[in-house]
Structures are given as C-alpha cells and as structure tokens.
Amino acid sequence: MTDVAPPGSLLGARKPYRSRWEYAGWAAAIIIVALLLLSTVTNPNFHWEVVGEYLAAPIILAGVWMTLMLTAVSIVLGVLIGAVLAVMMRSQSAVLARLASAYVWFFRGTPLLVQLIFWFNLAALYPTIGLGAYTVNATHIITPFFAAIIGLTTNEAAYMAEIIRGGFESVHRGQTEAASSLGLRPRHVTFRILLPQAMKVIVPVIGNQAIAMLKNSSLVSVLGVSELLHSAEIIYGTNYQTIPLLIVASIWYLAMSSVLTVVQHAVESAYGRDTRSRSPAKLKAARQSVGDQ
Amino acid sequence: MSEVAVSVRGLVKRFGLHTVLRNVDLDVQAGHVSCIIGPSGSGKSTLLRCLNSLEEIQGGEVRVFGELQGYATLRNGYRRLSPARLAQQRERIGMVFQSFNLFPHMTAIQNLTCAPMLLGQQTATAAGKQASELLSMVGMSGYEASFPAQLSGGQQQRVAIARAMMMNPSVLLFDEPTSALDAERVSEVLDVMKMLARTGKTMVVVTHELGFAREVADVVTFMDEGVVVESGSPEQVLGKPERDRTKAFLSKVL
Numbered sequence: 001m002t003d004v005a006p007p008g009s010l011l012g013a014r015k016p017y018r019s020r021w022e023y024a025g026w027a028a029a030i031i032i033v034a035l036l037l038l039s040t041v042t043n044p045n046f047h048w049e050v051v052g053e054y055l056a057a058p059i060i061l062a063g064v065w066m067t068l069m070l071t072a073v074s075i076v077l078g079v080l081i082g083a084v085l086a087v088m089m090r091s092q093s094a095v096l097a098r099l100a101s102a103y104v105w106f107f108r109g110t111p112l113l114v115q116l117i118f119w120f121n122l123a124a125l126y127p128t129i130g131l132g133a134y135t136v137n138a139t140h141i142i143t144p145f146f147a148a149i150i151g152l153t154t155n156e157a158a159y160m161a162e163i164i165r166g167g168f169e170s171v172h173r174g175q176t177e178a179a180s181s182l183g184l185r186p187r188h189v190t191f192r193i194l195l196p197q198a199m200k201v202i203v204p205v206i207g208n209q210a211i212a213m214l215k216n217s218s219l220v221s222v223l224g225v226s227e228l229l230h231s232a233e234i235i236y237g238t239n240y241q242t243i244p245l246l247i248v249a250s251i252w253y254l255a256m257s258s259v260l261t262v263v264q265h266a267v268e269s270a271y272g273r274d275t276r277s278r279s280p281a282k283l284k285a286a287r288q289s290v291g292d293q
Numbered sequence: 294m295s296e297v298a299v300s301v302r303g304l305v306k307r308f309g310l311h312t313v314l315r316n317v318d319l320d321v322q323a324g325h326v327s328c329i330i331g332p333s334g335s336g337k338s339t340l341l342r343c344l345n346s347l348e349e350i351q352g353g354e355v356r357v358f359g360e361l362q363g364y365a366t367l368r369n370g371y372r373r374l375s376p377a378r379l380a381q382q383r384e385r386i387g388m389v390f391q392s393f394n395l396f397p398h399m400t401a402i403q404n405l406t407c408a409p410m411l412l413g414q415q416t417a418t419a420a421g422k423q424a425s426e427l428l429s430m431v432g433m434s435g436y437e438a439s440f441p442a443q444l445s446g447g448q449q450q451r452v453a454i455a456r457a458m459m460m461n462p463s464v465l466l467f468d469e470p471t472s473a474l475d476a477e478r479v480s481e482v483l484d485v486m487k488m489l490a491r492t493g494k495t496m497v498v499v500t501h502e503l504g505f506a507r508e509v510a511d512v513v514t515f516m517d518e519g520v521v522v523e524s525g526s527p528e529q530v531l532g533k534p535e536r537d538r539t540k541a542f543l544s545k546v547l
Binding site: 092172174175177178179180181182183184185186188192193196197 | 345347376377379380381383384385386387388390392394395396397398407408411412453456457459460466
C-alpha cells in the first residue's frame, strides 16, 4: 500500500509537467538573443547615434503621419468598396456577380506595385478626364498622393471583397432559410441576419489586413509620396546613412503594427469570436467597450 | 372544415440528375394536422421545403389556400417569382427546422419581434406584447433576454415555434422538429405542437415520432423513394397498412 498519499497532501498544489528540454531551450534562446543584441550594439556600422538623431526628426514624423493616413483611408475605403463587391458577388443577378468577380480577378491577379505605377501614369493613357465642358487635365488630378490612394484602395477592395464574401459563406445556410421562411426580404436577410454573424469572421481579418496595409503602403514610395519609407530615403539620399535610416523606419513600422495588433486583439475579444457563449450582461458590456473606441 | 389549405399536384423535384420527388400529390385540409413519415432519403423533407418555395421545382404545382406558390403561370409554363414576391408568400407559411435556426446574435424575444418589425407590420410595443404572449404560450416566459446559446435544444425549438407563430401563418410546417433533441427534451416540444394542433392550426409535420402521428394527426402520409406510398387516417396507415413497403417500414420502426 505504498501508493497511499501521506495525509494532508491530497489538497497540495499541482505542478504542470515541464520537459527538461524546456529549460535547455530557454537557456539556448537567451544566449542566442543576447549574442545578437550584443553584436548589434557593439558593431559601430549600425550607427545607433544616427538612428537616435533621426528617430523623431520632423520629416520622419511627417512620414509616419502620412503612412497612418494612407493605411486608414485605404482600409476604410477598401472595406466599403469590398462590401459592395461582396454583395454583388452574392447577388442573384449574373451580371453583377460576374462584374464583381472580374474586378477581384484583375486586382488580385496583378502586383500592387504595378497597379500603383499604372495609376500614376494614367495621364499617359487618358490625357484628359471628363465629359464635354467638365473635362480636366489628368496630370492635375492624378497627383502622386491621389494615385497612391486609388492604387491602395482598389487593390485592397479586391481582397476585402473576398474576405467579406467568405464571412457571409461562413454563416450556416439554415440562417438564410429561417429568415426567408419568416418572409424577410433579401436585404433584411443580408444586413440584419447574415452580416452581424459574418462580422465575427470578418473583423479579425480586417485587423490583419490593416497591419499588412501599414507595411504595403511603403510601396507608394516609388511614386514619391512622402510616407515613412520615402522620408527615410530622402534623408539617406543626402547623408548616405542608409542602414541607420532604414532602422529608424523599421522601428516606427514595428511600433505602429504593435499598437494595431493590441487594438486588433482588443476588438476581437470584445466582440469577435464567441458571442454565442456570452451572457447578455457581458455582451452588453462588450458592445459598449467597442462603441467607446 | 372542408377548405383545402395545401394542395400539391404532380410535384417533381430533381437535384441535378437525381430525382427526389416523382409526381407527388398531397392535400391538407384547413385545420388539419398532416404527418409525413418515411425512411431517410424518401423525399419527405424536400417535399416540405417545396411548400414554402425554399426549393425550386421542376414539375407540378403547389398551392396554399388556392394561391400558386413560387411561380407565376405563363401562357406556356411557369416563371419563378421575384425574391420579394417569394418572401411575401412565405410570410403566410411558418416553418420550424430540425436544427432550430434561431438567430444567435439576437435574444429570444428579438428572434420573435425582428420579422414583424423589419417588415413594418407591427410597432415595437405591439410586437413585444405579442412575442411575450407567444413565449409564455410555449412555456418560455422569463427567457426573453436569453441568447439561443444559453438555451437547451428543447427550449430553442420552443422559441423557434413561437417565432414561426409571430407572423400569424395560415400553415405551419415542421421539418423533423424533434430529431436533433435529447430524448428527454422531445416531449416538451411535442406538447407545444399538440397544443397548437388543438387550437386548429393547419400543420404539416415531417416526423419520426409515430406516437405523435398516431395521437395528433388527422392524416398520415407514408413516403418512400420520392413517391407517396400510402395516405390516410393514422389508424389506417399506422394500424392496418395496405402496402408492403409501409408494413416493412413500420415493422422496422415499431
């Protein structure tokens, strides 16, 4: 009867299982990271003093602001246009469905960089835009900034369309049938029954897209729009401190995507994936916290 | 009581090359409960889904109180109705599903009130009042603010029945309403259905609950392989079946 536990130990704390290799892994990881850090700090070629000098330079901050704006505008417009495209793709009308699919096919099938340069050079194809008396010179309208917004937005809309459509498809077919059997019209079924449920799938992915857009917006530097990367380029174009300025840009990209990641997780846990298992009180609180943001 | 509520003539339904319903006829008198029984894959659920145009049909006609369902007649055939017209027809036909299909993002009472309010048929107060009455009728008062995920299967199905009743349908369709329930939850749903039957609601019930059919049904229809094999009173179809296929089915189930 050696298996009988000594009295009093039945309520003792339970420790989780840990492999010996877990501790060895920690040791190895700490050593490797420490060596990497040491080399970056001691290697004079990193020019950390230059990094420090430009980290908060006005031109860099203006670039950060421009990057944030490009990201915000492209994501918001991308979601709106993408939602319209998604509804078109699900439409009973074959014309609308085909048009939307063709749009997605084209904009997902060509590189974003090519699209951006294409928009920038639109004036070469159509020197004037408009009808009759309302004709304007294309080069005046298609500024680098405008081309950047159009390029990022039209591309993002194609991805958003697929994401939103996927969200709708994720809702069980029985929901549509139940709503239809009550006599709800197609627009009610789409917006009141399916959309709120699809959002659980869509919202986390939009967060992902926003983080991707933050970095993809650096592509518009080729158009000469002074977002973060281009601002860094302008500086290292004159002082040839390429690496330190790329580090400056990277620090800002990392900081911004970290903040977005935190926001994304907050939104996700507030009203993301598990409304099904929530109590009404918690759900109400979650709705309020989302509304406050 | 001799008015015909549901009349199906020569109904043909195909999924691709697979014919699910072959020339089905069915009549349901107003105020009657009609139970459709049969083995899985016999087409009974599909037949029910044709009654409120959830399925397109390839032949025949479905009429509810005389009105052709799902199609308009042309000189040389039929044309499918617009989604809005289909929705209008479905307002008069309630349906209860095997998997309940309550809207998970709405509370029980919102599940009931959403249709009449979105369709502009009732004010919020009127809809709320009627919804409370219906919830208490199915024994679900006190659960108004509960979300479907917080309810048991039997409770969800009772809310779903109340939701179908909100539109004051002239016909109620039940598609195996107790098949997804735990055994001890079946009776609470059947009890609600029996009560509805007593109030004279016209009901078409696809079910495996032969006890319910025997007790409540005015007409029992046995289907197999897409055809109506036998139809008549419960005593006749369940007690003294004439066809061998019916006998074979009943001997397996009973």
